[in-house]
Amino acid sequence: MVTTAEPAQRRIAQALVRLAHAVQQVFSEVSREHELTPQQAQLLCLLIDGPVGMTGLSRALHLERSSLSGLVDRAERRGLVARARDSRDRRACRIELTGEGARVAALAHDAVTARLETLTAGLPPEHHDLLAATLDDLLSRPAPPGP
Amino acid sequence: MVTTAEPAQRRIAQALVRLAHAVQQVFSEVSREHELTPQQAQLLCLLIDGPVGMTGLSRALHLERSSLSGLVDRAERRGLVARARDSRDRRACRIELTGEGARVAALAHDAVTARLETLTAGLPPEHHDLLAATLDDLLSRPAPPGP
DNA sequence: ACGAACTGTTCGCGGCGCGAAGTAAAAGTA
DNA sequence: TACTTTTACTTCGCGCCGCGAACAGTTCGT
Numbered sequence: 001m002v003t004t005a006e007p008a009q010r011r012i013a014q015a016l017v018r019l020a021h022a023v024q025q026v027f028s029e030v031s032r033e034h035e036l037t038p039q040q041a042q043l044l045c046l047l048i049d050g051p052v053g054m055t056g057l058s059r060a061l062h063l064e065r066s067s068l069s070g071l072v073d074r075a076e077r078r079g080l081v082a083r084a085r086d087s088r089d090r091r092a093c094r095i096e097l098t099g100e101g102a103r104v105a106a107l108a109h110d111a112v113t114a115r116l117e118t119l120t121a122g123l124p125p126e127h128h129d130l131l132a133a134t135l136d137d138l139l140s141r142p143a144p145p146g147p
Numbered sequence: 148m149v150t151t152a153e154p155a156q157r158r159i160a161q162a163l164v165r166l167a168h169a170v171q172q173v174f175s176e177v178s179r180e181h182e183l184t185p186q187q188a189q190l191l192c193l194l195i196d197g198p199v200g201m202t203g204l205s206r207a208l209h210l211e212r213s214s215l216s217g218l219v220d221r222a223e224r225r226g227l228v229a230r231a232r233d234s235r236d237r238r239a240c241r242i243e244l245t246g247e248g249a250r251v252a253a254l255a256h257d258a259v260t261a262r263l264e265t266l267t268a269g270l271p272p273e274h275h276d277l278l279a280a281t282l283d284d285l286l287s288r289p290a291p292p293g294p
Numbered sequence: 295a296c297g298a299a300c301t302g303t304t305c306g307c308g309g310c311g312c313g314a315a316g317t318a319a320a321a322g323t324a
Numbered sequence: 325t326a327c328t329t330t331t332a333c334t335t336c337g338c339g340c341c342g343c344g345a346a347c348a349g350t351t352c353g354t
Contacts, residue, residue: 008275013263015282016170022286023167025209037340054302062172067342069303074340091301091350116160122288127281128155134270134278135162139169141269184309201333214311216334221309238319238332 023116030111034104040075044097044105045112051084051094080104170263177258181251187222191244191252192259198231198241227251 024038031041046052046060054072058065072095075081080101086092097105120128171185178188193199193207201219205212219242222228227248233239244252267275 008279009264009267010260011279012267012275012282013260015279015286016166016263016266017174017259018286019163019282020167020170020174021209023163024171027164027167028209039341055300062168062175063341064343065302066304066344070341086301089301089351093302112164113157113160116163117156119163119285119288120156120159123281123284127277128159130274130277131281132155132158132162134274135159135166137270138266139162139165141266186310202331210310211312212333213313213335217310220334233332236320236332240333 022119026112026115030108030115033111034108036104036108039071040078040080041108041112043071043075044080044101045109047081047095047097047101048105048109051096053086053092053094055092057095075101169266173259173262177255177262180258181255183251183255186218187225187227188255188259190218190222191227191248192256194228194242194244194248195252195256198243200233200239200241202239204242222248 027041028038031038034041036044042061043057046057052060054065054068057063057072058068061068063071072081072083076083079098082096082098083093084096086094120131123131174188175185178185181188183191189208190204193204199207201212201215204210204219205215208215210218219228219230223230226245229243229245230240231243233241267278270278
Protein backbone atom coordinates (compact mmCIF):
# COMPACT_ATOMS: atom_id res chain seq x y z
CA MET A 1 0.00 0.00 0.00
CA VAL A 2 1.23 3.37 -1.00
CA THR A 3 0.82 6.52 1.02
CA THR A 4 -0.82 9.20 -1.04
CA ALA A 5 -0.70 12.02 1.44
CA GLU A 6 1.84 13.59 -0.90
CA PRO A 7 0.92 12.55 -4.45
CA ALA A 8 3.74 11.23 -6.59
CA GLN A 9 3.18 13.94 -9.17
CA ARG A 10 3.74 16.65 -6.63
CA ARG A 11 6.81 14.95 -5.25
CA ILE A 12 8.17 14.74 -8.78
CA ALA A 13 7.47 18.41 -9.41
CA GLN A 14 9.29 19.41 -6.25
CA ALA A 15 12.19 17.16 -7.09
CA LEU A 16 12.41 18.71 -10.55
CA VAL A 17 12.74 22.17 -9.07
CA ARG A 18 15.51 21.09 -6.74
CA LEU A 19 17.14 19.15 -9.53
CA ALA A 20 17.13 22.15 -11.82
CA HIS A 21 18.79 24.16 -9.10
CA ALA A 22 21.45 21.52 -8.60
CA VAL A 23 22.21 21.23 -12.30
CA GLN A 24 22.41 24.97 -12.62
CA GLN A 25 24.83 24.99 -9.73
CA VAL A 26 27.05 22.46 -11.48
CA PHE A 27 26.93 24.54 -14.62
CA SER A 28 27.79 27.63 -12.71
CA GLU A 29 30.77 26.05 -10.94
CA VAL A 30 32.16 24.52 -14.09
CA SER A 31 31.77 27.80 -15.95
CA ARG A 32 33.69 29.63 -13.32
CA GLU A 33 36.48 27.08 -13.41
CA HIS A 34 36.89 27.82 -17.10
CA GLU A 35 36.57 31.59 -16.73
CA LEU A 36 33.19 31.65 -18.40
CA THR A 37 29.83 32.95 -17.38
CA PRO A 38 27.12 30.29 -17.32
CA GLN A 39 25.48 31.93 -20.31
CA GLN A 40 28.69 31.84 -22.29
CA ALA A 41 29.18 28.19 -21.42
CA GLN A 42 25.67 27.41 -22.56
CA LEU A 43 26.30 29.24 -25.80
CA LEU A 44 29.54 27.41 -26.45
CA CYS A 45 28.00 24.02 -25.72
CA LEU A 46 25.21 24.75 -28.14
CA LEU A 47 27.65 25.60 -30.88
CA ILE A 48 29.57 22.36 -30.57
CA ASP A 49 27.20 20.74 -33.04
CA GLY A 50 27.96 23.39 -35.63
CA PRO A 51 27.30 27.03 -36.50
CA VAL A 52 23.88 28.50 -35.81
CA GLY A 53 22.28 31.79 -36.79
CA MET A 54 21.13 34.40 -34.31
CA THR A 55 17.49 33.51 -34.66
CA GLY A 56 18.24 29.85 -34.17
CA LEU A 57 20.22 30.63 -31.05
CA SER A 58 17.45 32.87 -29.84
CA ARG A 59 15.00 29.99 -30.03
CA ALA A 60 17.36 27.44 -28.55
CA LEU A 61 18.28 29.63 -25.61
CA HIS A 62 14.90 31.27 -25.12
CA LEU A 63 16.42 34.70 -25.41
CA GLU A 64 15.38 37.83 -27.27
CA ARG A 65 17.66 38.55 -30.14
CA SER A 66 18.72 41.81 -28.60
CA SER A 67 19.96 39.95 -25.54
CA LEU A 68 21.83 37.57 -27.76
CA SER A 69 23.67 40.28 -29.63
CA GLY A 70 25.41 41.31 -26.45
CA LEU A 71 26.15 37.76 -25.39
CA VAL A 72 27.75 36.98 -28.74
CA ASP A 73 29.58 40.30 -28.68
CA ARG A 74 31.22 39.49 -25.40
CA ALA A 75 32.04 35.94 -26.45
CA GLU A 76 33.49 37.25 -29.68
CA ARG A 77 35.54 39.83 -27.83
CA ARG A 78 37.01 36.96 -25.81
CA GLY A 79 37.91 35.12 -28.98
CA LEU A 80 35.60 32.18 -28.30
CA VAL A 81 33.24 32.71 -31.16
CA ALA A 82 33.10 34.35 -34.58
CA ARG A 83 30.38 35.79 -36.76
CA ALA A 84 30.54 34.30 -40.24
CA ARG A 85 28.38 35.78 -42.93
CA ASP A 86 25.80 33.56 -44.58
CA SER A 87 26.41 33.22 -48.30
CA ARG A 88 22.71 32.66 -49.06
CA ASP A 89 21.24 35.51 -47.06
CA ARG A 90 23.14 38.71 -46.68
CA ARG A 91 21.18 39.70 -43.59
CA ALA A 92 21.99 36.58 -41.65
CA CYS A 93 25.15 35.38 -39.98
CA ARG A 94 26.27 32.07 -38.60
CA ILE A 95 27.87 32.03 -35.19
CA GLU A 96 30.68 29.55 -35.00
CA LEU A 97 33.29 28.47 -32.48
CA THR A 98 36.88 29.58 -32.88
CA GLY A 99 39.62 27.05 -32.21
CA GLU A 100 39.96 28.33 -28.67
CA GLY A 101 36.18 28.38 -28.31
CA ALA A 102 35.91 24.76 -29.40
CA ARG A 103 38.62 23.77 -26.93
CA VAL A 104 36.92 25.47 -24.00
CA ALA A 105 33.50 24.24 -25.09
CA ALA A 106 34.68 20.64 -25.09
CA LEU A 107 36.29 21.02 -21.67
CA ALA A 108 33.26 22.63 -20.12
CA HIS A 109 30.86 20.17 -21.69
CA ASP A 110 32.87 17.21 -20.51
CA ALA A 111 33.20 18.62 -17.02
CA VAL A 112 29.46 19.15 -16.68
CA THR A 113 28.73 15.70 -18.02
CA ALA A 114 31.27 14.12 -15.72
CA ARG A 115 29.82 15.74 -12.63
CA LEU A 116 26.29 14.82 -13.54
CA GLU A 117 27.32 11.26 -14.19
CA THR A 118 28.83 11.24 -10.73
CA LEU A 119 25.39 12.00 -9.41
CA THR A 120 23.78 9.10 -11.17
CA ALA A 121 26.59 6.77 -10.21
CA GLY A 122 25.00 6.17 -6.84
CA LEU A 123 21.79 4.96 -8.38
CA PRO A 124 21.00 1.27 -8.76
CA PRO A 125 22.26 0.46 -12.27
CA GLU A 126 19.17 -1.53 -13.09
CA HIS A 127 17.19 1.68 -12.93
CA HIS A 128 19.39 3.58 -15.36
CA ASP A 129 17.70 2.62 -18.56
CA LEU A 130 14.24 3.23 -17.26
CA LEU A 131 15.25 6.59 -15.85
CA ALA A 132 16.87 7.64 -19.09
CA ALA A 133 13.79 6.62 -21.03
CA THR A 134 11.46 8.36 -18.61
CA LEU A 135 13.38 11.61 -18.70
CA ASP A 136 13.52 11.56 -22.48
CA ASP A 137 9.80 10.96 -22.49
CA LEU A 138 9.28 13.90 -20.16
CA LEU A 139 11.27 16.16 -22.44
CA SER A 140 9.59 15.03 -25.61
CA ARG A 141 6.33 16.68 -24.60
CA PRO A 142 5.79 20.28 -25.58
CA ALA A 143 6.25 22.80 -22.81
CA PRO A 144 2.92 23.94 -21.38
CA PRO A 145 1.95 27.16 -23.12
CA GLY A 146 1.94 30.42 -21.25
CA PRO A 147 -1.43 32.28 -21.11
CA MET B 148 20.16 -7.24 -23.93
CA VAL B 149 20.84 -3.57 -23.62
CA THR B 150 22.41 -1.36 -26.22
CA THR B 151 25.34 0.52 -24.75
CA ALA B 152 26.33 2.62 -27.74
CA GLU B 153 25.19 5.61 -25.70
CA PRO B 154 25.57 4.64 -22.04
CA ALA B 155 22.48 5.23 -19.91
CA GLN B 156 24.47 7.42 -17.56
CA ARG B 157 25.38 9.80 -20.34
CA ARG B 158 21.85 9.88 -21.65
CA ILE B 159 20.67 10.72 -18.15
CA ALA B 160 23.22 13.49 -17.80
CA GLN B 161 22.16 15.04 -21.08
CA ALA B 162 18.52 14.76 -20.13
CA LEU B 163 19.23 16.46 -16.82
CA VAL B 164 20.76 19.42 -18.59
CA ARG B 165 17.79 19.81 -20.88
CA LEU B 166 15.43 19.27 -17.99
CA ALA B 167 17.09 21.97 -15.94
CA HIS B 168 16.71 24.33 -18.85
CA ALA B 169 13.03 23.47 -19.20
CA VAL B 170 12.32 23.92 -15.51
CA GLN B 171 14.15 27.21 -15.51
CA GLN B 172 12.04 28.29 -18.43
CA VAL B 173 8.85 27.48 -16.54
CA PHE B 174 10.13 29.41 -13.57
CA SER B 175 11.00 32.32 -15.75
CA GLU B 176 7.59 32.44 -17.45
CA VAL B 177 5.67 32.13 -14.22
CA SER B 178 7.78 34.83 -12.63
CA ARG B 179 7.07 37.19 -15.45
CA GLU B 180 3.35 36.53 -15.20
CA HIS B 181 3.50 37.67 -11.60
CA GLU B 182 5.77 40.65 -12.26
CA LEU B 183 8.69 39.02 -10.53
CA THR B 184 12.21 38.25 -11.57
CA PRO B 185 13.09 34.56 -11.35
CA GLN B 186 15.41 35.34 -8.47
CA GLN B 187 12.70 37.12 -6.56
CA ALA B 188 10.31 34.22 -7.16
CA GLN B 189 12.92 31.80 -5.88
CA LEU B 190 13.43 33.94 -2.80
CA LEU B 191 9.71 34.16 -2.08
CA CYS B 192 9.20 30.43 -2.51
CA LEU B 193 12.00 29.76 -0.09
CA LEU B 194 10.44 32.01 2.52
CA ILE B 195 7.08 30.25 2.42
CA ASP B 196 8.30 27.83 5.07
CA GLY B 197 9.11 30.68 7.44
CA PRO B 198 11.64 33.48 8.03
CA VAL B 199 15.30 32.85 7.29
CA GLY B 200 18.42 34.86 8.06
CA MET B 201 20.70 36.26 5.40
CA THR B 202 23.34 33.61 5.93
CA GLY B 203 20.75 30.85 5.69
CA LEU B 204 19.42 32.31 2.46
CA SER B 205 22.93 32.64 1.16
CA ARG B 206 23.51 28.94 1.64
CA ALA B 207 20.12 27.90 0.31
CA LEU B 208 20.43 30.00 -2.83
CA HIS B 209 24.17 29.55 -3.36
CA LEU B 210 24.69 33.28 -3.38
CA GLU B 211 27.27 35.53 -1.77
CA ARG B 212 25.77 37.60 0.97
CA SER B 213 26.58 40.77 -0.87
CA SER B 214 24.45 39.59 -3.79
CA LEU B 215 21.67 38.73 -1.41
CA SER B 216 21.61 42.16 0.20
CA GLY B 217 20.61 43.69 -3.11
CA LEU B 218 18.07 41.00 -3.89
CA VAL B 219 16.37 41.46 -0.53
CA ASP B 220 16.60 45.24 -0.89
CA ARG B 221 14.70 45.16 -4.15
CA ALA B 222 12.14 42.70 -2.83
CA GLU B 223 11.69 44.84 0.26
CA ARG B 224 11.29 47.97 -1.85
CA ARG B 225 8.47 46.16 -3.67
CA GLY B 226 6.79 45.33 -0.39
CA LEU B 227 7.16 41.57 -0.78
CA VAL B 228 9.51 40.98 2.10
CA ALA B 229 10.57 42.57 5.36
CA ARG B 230 13.68 42.52 7.49
CA ALA B 231 12.83 41.65 11.08
CA ARG B 232 15.52 41.99 13.69
CA ASP B 233 16.53 38.91 15.59
CA SER B 234 15.91 39.32 19.31
CA ARG B 235 18.75 36.95 20.23
CA ASP B 236 21.45 38.38 18.03
CA ARG B 237 21.43 42.05 17.26
CA ARG B 238 23.61 41.58 14.17
CA ALA B 239 21.26 39.15 12.50
CA CYS B 240 17.95 39.67 10.82
CA ARG B 241 15.21 37.35 9.73
CA ILE B 242 13.78 37.89 6.29
CA GLU B 243 10.06 37.26 6.24
CA LEU B 244 7.23 37.53 3.75
CA THR B 245 4.80 40.42 3.99
CA GLY B 246 1.11 39.69 3.44
CA GLU B 247 1.43 40.67 -0.18
CA GLY B 248 4.63 38.68 -0.48
CA ALA B 249 2.98 35.57 0.94
CA ARG B 250 0.10 35.97 -1.52
CA VAL B 251 2.39 36.27 -4.53
CA ALA B 252 4.65 33.50 -3.27
CA ALA B 253 1.73 31.09 -3.01
CA LEU B 254 0.48 31.99 -6.47
CA ALA B 255 3.88 31.61 -8.08
CA HIS B 256 4.64 28.39 -6.26
CA ASP B 257 1.34 26.87 -7.25
CA ALA B 258 1.71 27.96 -10.85
CA VAL B 259 5.16 26.39 -11.13
CA THR B 260 3.99 23.19 -9.50
CA ALA B 261 0.94 23.03 -11.73
CA ARG B 262 2.96 23.38 -14.91
CA LEU B 263 5.48 20.80 -13.84
CA GLU B 264 2.72 18.39 -12.92
CA THR B 265 1.34 18.90 -16.40
CA LEU B 266 4.64 17.63 -17.70
CA THR B 267 4.52 14.46 -15.68
CA ALA B 268 0.86 13.91 -16.50
CA GLY B 269 1.82 12.28 -19.79
CA LEU B 270 3.93 9.67 -18.06
CA PRO B 271 2.63 6.19 -17.36
CA PRO B 272 1.23 6.47 -13.82
CA GLU B 273 2.78 3.20 -12.77
CA HIS B 274 6.19 4.84 -13.15
CA HIS B 275 5.37 7.82 -10.94
CA ASP B 276 6.37 6.37 -7.62
CA LEU B 277 9.60 4.93 -8.91
CA LEU B 278 10.49 8.19 -10.61
CA ALA B 279 9.76 10.19 -7.49
CA ALA B 280 11.86 7.87 -5.40
CA THR B 281 14.71 7.89 -7.90
CA LEU B 282 14.82 11.67 -8.14
CA ASP B 283 14.77 11.99 -4.36
CA ASP B 284 17.60 9.51 -4.22
CA LEU B 285 19.54 11.52 -6.79
CA LEU B 286 19.12 14.67 -4.74
CA SER B 287 20.01 13.09 -1.44
CA ARG B 288 23.62 12.67 -2.51
CA PRO B 289 25.99 15.50 -1.80
CA ALA B 290 26.91 17.63 -4.78
CA PRO B 291 30.28 16.66 -6.24
CA PRO B 292 32.89 18.97 -4.76
CA GLY B 293 34.67 21.53 -6.90
CA PRO B 294 38.46 21.06 -7.31
C1' DA C 295 8.09 47.90 -58.22
C1' DC C 296 6.72 48.19 -53.58
C1' DG C 297 5.07 47.10 -49.09
C1' DA C 298 5.29 43.27 -45.73
C1' DA C 299 8.13 40.32 -43.30
C1' DC C 300 12.46 38.93 -41.65
C1' DT C 301 17.65 39.31 -39.80
C1' DG C 302 20.38 41.30 -36.95
C1' DT C 303 21.98 45.70 -34.27
C1' DT C 304 21.96 49.66 -31.02
C1' DC C 305 20.34 51.97 -26.97
C1' DG C 306 18.64 52.77 -22.34
C1' DC C 307 17.03 50.65 -18.46
C1' DG C 308 16.93 47.83 -14.21
C1' DG C 309 18.27 43.51 -12.22
C1' DC C 310 22.05 40.33 -10.86
C1' DG C 311 26.42 38.42 -8.89
C1' DC C 312 31.00 38.97 -7.45
C1' DG C 313 34.93 40.48 -4.46
C1' DA C 314 36.94 43.98 -1.47
C1' DA C 315 36.30 46.87 2.19
C1' DG C 316 33.66 48.46 6.06
C1' DT C 317 30.54 48.45 10.57
C1' DA C 318 28.65 46.37 14.39
C1' DA C 319 27.82 42.69 17.61
C1' DA C 320 28.98 38.24 19.69
C1' DA C 321 32.24 34.82 21.19
C1' DG C 322 36.58 33.34 22.66
C1' DT C 323 40.83 34.30 25.44
C1' DA C 324 44.00 36.20 28.65
C1' DT D 325 37.78 43.16 32.41
C1' DA D 326 40.38 44.10 28.03
C1' DC D 327 41.85 41.99 23.92
C1' DT D 328 41.46 39.58 19.62
C1' DT D 329 38.85 36.77 16.51
C1' DT D 330 34.78 35.35 14.40
C1' DT D 331 30.30 36.15 12.64
C1' DA D 332 26.31 38.88 10.37
C1' DC D 333 25.32 41.98 7.33
C1' DT D 334 26.02 46.30 4.26
C1' DT D 335 28.15 49.26 0.78
C1' DC D 336 30.55 50.06 -3.38
C1' DG D 337 32.29 49.44 -8.04
C1' DC D 338 32.42 46.53 -11.76
C1' DG D 339 30.87 43.76 -15.66
C1' DC D 340 27.32 40.75 -17.28
C1' DC D 341 22.46 39.81 -18.46
C1' DG D 342 17.75 40.39 -20.44
C1' DC D 343 14.14 43.16 -22.01
C1' DG D 344 11.59 46.30 -25.27
C1' DA D 345 11.75 50.04 -28.57
C1' DA D 346 13.63 51.86 -32.44
C1' DC D 347 16.51 51.15 -36.34
C1' DA D 348 18.84 49.63 -41.10
C1' DG D 349 19.45 46.38 -44.52
C1' DT D 350 17.64 42.23 -47.17
C1' DT D 351 14.46 39.18 -48.99
C1' DC D 352 9.78 37.78 -50.17
C1' DG D 353 5.15 38.08 -52.09
C1' DT D 354 2.29 39.99 -55.20
